[in-house]
Amino acid sequence: MLVVLFHSGVQALSGGYVGVDVFFVISGFLITTHLLETLERDGRISFASFYAKRARRILPAALLVAVLTLVAAWIWMSPLLMRSVVDGAIATALYVPNYFFALQDTDYLAETTPSVFQHFWSLGIEEQFYLFWPALLAVGFWLRRRRERRVMVLIAVVTASSFLACVLLMDISQPWAFFSLPTRAWELGAGGLVAFLLRSGARWLRAPLTGLLAWAGLAGLAAVALTFDGNTVFPGWSAALPVLAAAALIIGGAAPGPLNATRLLAVAPLQFLGAISYSLYLVHWPLQVIPQAATFSDAPLPLEQSLALGAVAVPLAWLLYRCVERPVIGWRMLRQRRQGLTGLVAAGASLVVVLASGGVAAVSAQQPLSSDRTAAPATATPDPAGTSFVPANIAPSLDAVAEDNAAVYDTGCHNSTHDADPAGCRVGDDPEAPLVFLVGDSHAASWFPALEELAEEGRIRLDSNSKSSCLPLETDQQYLAKEYTSCEQWRDGVLERIDEEQPDLVLLAMYDSPGRLQDEPGTSTPAQWREGLAATLAQIDGPRVAVMKDVPTQHLNPDECLSTHLEEAQACAVPREEAFEEDLVEAEDQAIEEAGDEVERVDLTRFFCNAQTCPIVIGNTVVFRDTHHLTTTFSRQMAEPMWEEIEPLTV
Structure with a gap:
């Protein structure tokens, strides 16, 4: 029983x-x-x-x-x-x-x-x-x-x-x-x-x-x-x-x-x-x-x-x-x-x-994992229609989607839930390029491939700082329903490095998931989220700061759903109105507005969603490796849109 x-x-x-x-x-x-x-x-x-x-x-x-x-x-x-x-x-x-x-x-x-x-x-x-x-x-x-x-x-x-x-x-x-x-x-x-x-x-x-x-x-x-x-x-x-x-x-x-x-x-x-x-x-x-x-x-x-x-x-x-x-x-x-x-x-x-x-x-093993049709290579364009089938030239292949992860995981540059080392990792060797600090949880790590492309091209120097399930918010957080003390230690260490090195831009990115915060009696989750972000922004003195709007969250695991909907890929896409935690997005917008001119919002939603849905397949590329992380393949394709957003902030 x-x-x-x-x-x-x-x-x-x-x-x-x-x-x-x-x-x-x-x-x-x-x-x-x-x-x-x-x-x-x-x-x-x-x-x-x-x-x-x-x-x-x-x-x-x-x-x-x-x-x-x-x-x-x-x-x-x-x-x-x-x-x-x-x-x-x-x-x-x-x-x-x-x-x-x-x-x-x-x-x-x-x-x-x-x-x-x-x-x-x-x-x-x-x-x-x-x-x-x-x-x-x-x-x-x-x-x-x-x-x-x-x-x-x-x-x-x-x-x-x-x-x-x-x-x-x-x-x-x-x-x-x-x-x-x-x-x-x-x-x-x-x-x-x-x-x-x-x-x-x-x-x-x-x-x-x-x-x-x-x-x-x-x-x-x-x-x-x-x-x-x-x-x-x-x-x-x-x-x-x-x-x-x-x-x-x-x-x-x-x-x-x-x-x-x-x-x-x-x-x-x-x-x-x-x-x-x-x-x-x-x-x-x-x-x-x-x-x-x-x-x-x-x-x-x-x-x-x-x-x-x-x-x-x-x-x-x-x-x-x-x-x-x-x-x-x-x-x-x-x-x-x-x-x-x-x-x-x-x-x-x-x-x-x-x-x-x-x-x-x-x-x-004989079951196909794609249709017999191909699709044009993906390019980052606003209001993507999405591909209605699983292309024969899909990238990555469905059996490799879940493993198409940012290189920071393999190189040890992404901190696990137990690691609190705030050292970060540097990419890009042009001393004249602006220094960009990427800070956040695994969603920040999802943006690493795009920023790595820019660093390798000499347009930025990237200092990557990410830790699993650790929001860049100055508030009490939890992991597996327990106090997440290593998150606080890591975050404080990264903020100290930012204060010492004074980068040209600090880019914050995070997963908008309300279950990450420890409850504060008498305070709603959106209010706690706004106060936590505001406290973080207040601690960054000198550099410009940009806060990424979170990527859309899918309801279904992309690879599993697509493998059974080879001719109807759109059945796996989430409706746009269900793709975001709107109360947390609004809380972030309020904190950004209160912080003043030195803090900007970077919103790339238009490259993920059209008026109705946020597709899983765009062109011949799978957008997500799971329900809320980008594939490395798609993240790299977002390098140019990312540069268009952050270039004015690094001048």
Whole structure:
């Protein structure tokens, strides 16, 4: 319930992702209980039987959903995304999706366009855990002379070591701490320790008051689900809270008497969800991700749509449970034959997924990424009509649009969110050319190619100063909902350099996005924006200053949308009236007007938009590499219009 509602956009359950941690504890508890009972009864573990049962339990539903997800993604998603979809499908078929996402440095809680197979990471953890856990228990049971309490000590040491590894790795690589088995095994191990505890016969476990632990566990899970969010440092120490809550819930639920939570958890609707929970987990994620990806936007689906998709997942999960999950577990042909047959069938099913992935990859590679018509080379002209199709000579090609980024990123001249070095980078060696300081966030970096052209031609000397998500505004800002202190340090350093070097022109550029500012009680965002810009302008004493009007913001990712609208490129363009944050534009205009004659506005909107739309393709050039950054190709073409605007300001 927590995971499905969280992925369905219920913001109140901002920590609903901890449902996976609860699953780990339950899984570790159940499998350890089963293995300990087997060891007590038989004195040994039949590994062939164990793995055959696990395969029949887990793989049929998982691999079927993987194939259906692959096909659905091929039908509805952009062909540009299919390479990552296919890679995810193959990693899933090979039971290593968690390491696939770790290698990609995936941020599970921050991904705007997550993989349709991303939810399989937890199954990868579980499957890999099953490889070593039975052997560990069997060896421990033998070494400790069949004494469970001694084996429990061994399991506690392994679990504690895994938890320590998780905490330590968080400071090195959060994705690896999140996705790798060694740093997540402790959560399943915690469930295993609960199994040992409940089998220990401790007197306090049979006390009626112990049932209160179940309610404490439920309260703890509710508190975590309501207070954790995407900014919580996770897993690490934070993951201990849902794990301990789940453990308390299991221990308290096993206690006798009326104080435990059995009556609540035994109600029919919860029992139904419990029965279909595995199938529900499998189907709910692609139902959310594929429709969102089909919109070609990073914006989440409207809440009502996400909730509807979450609701649709329930009957689909029931069908999967009744028609696949349960029947295969009891399939006589597999249960009564040698266990190796189950392994062969499982390997064959995985091979089917791999082959299907290869087929989808081959078909996707043949899909065209342009029409068969060409367009005249782009030139910067006012009121561009836009090209109504994707030209065969389009620049950059659609599969290269997202990477057509300013050179400052590769050369290290653009500061990351962690870097506060205000040194800047110089381009142009004509000592007689006017010195222009470019200052701002990634939108300023988008203008670097245009200004670089002017610098290389000797018309200016460029000093480029840009930092990701850092507005050139003297006001408190945030990044990922946290105070953005490195932004303030960097901005102050750049302003000091401007004061020392006294350039001929300071060019400010920024992304007009209201979510970048920290809230100031009693002050509206436009007012805070105006005051922040006014404060920055007041600090620049001597040089002329120009403030760029922001480029239009598109609603759709250009490459993804164009790849499915080869003959109707205008369908991907944003209407002009929706392309700008007008209240922030007006706030900037007010600050510029109040600053006096030394500050000018540079507005190049006429080269991006006509009266109706702001096209994505102009001539044979793609304008944007994403929803709000210019491609390097188009930025270079704007060098001459830029010069026409700033030349009078440098005299």
